[in-house]
Amino acid sequence: MGAPRIIVVLSILVLVIICVQTSSAQLSRGFYGNTCPNVEQLVRSAVELKFQQTFVTAPATLRLFFHDCFVRGCDASILLESPTSQAEKNHPDDISLAGDGFDTVIKAKEAIDNDSQCRNKVSCADILALATRDVVNLAGGPFYEVELGRRDGRISTIASVQRHLPHPEFNLDQLNSMFSFNGLSQIDMIALS
Secondary structure, eight states: OOHHHHHHHHHHHHHHHHHHHHOOSOOBTTTTTTTOTTHHHHHHHHHHHHHHHOTTHHHHHHHHHHHHHHHHSSSOGGGOOOTTSOSGGGSTTTTTSOHHHHHHHHHHHHHHHTSTTTTTOSOHHHHHHHHHHHHHHHTTOOOOOOOBOOOOOOOOOSGGGTTTSOOTTOOHHHHHHHHHHTTOOHHHHHHHO
16 A cells, blocks of 8 residues: 555544534434435535536635534534624635635535435535545545534634644644544544545
8 A cells, every 4th residue: 555545544534433423413424314325425416516517626615524523523614604704714714715616515505405315404514425435435444434414613703713733834743633633643633634
């Protein structure tokens, strides 16, 4: 297994850890079994189409998920808008998030809502988690199961981003502390970086 493949695998494992540790909902693999049984197929199809349009889809979606999970937990609060531009996405640390990550989630949400059985039944937090898994897989990483049942956040503020995301000028102690706060080790930090 080559070094790039190992890094992708480690990144996936860290993301799975983030998903499980930062979500307060009871997650399960069959969460939408009765309400939207084809949710994974719908998300995958939308993500594949977006991925074919531009490879930037993969890193943009992965980074979007990381920023979402590190601030308020994996609740899709990064996707919320504010009429006064005071949402998480408006914080200087999030301004550089590529639009392709947001567009990936929007396209997957549209695909789900076009299915009458699924309309308004799948959380954006779960869509983001599934889309992230799918872009990583499409980029050559492994496929892994995603437990579902995340609840969408209803709060998104610029202030909530403060001191929750790593900065380029952080030293090793600061980075270790931030990742440790999120239940991640130095090895996890290196894999994600």
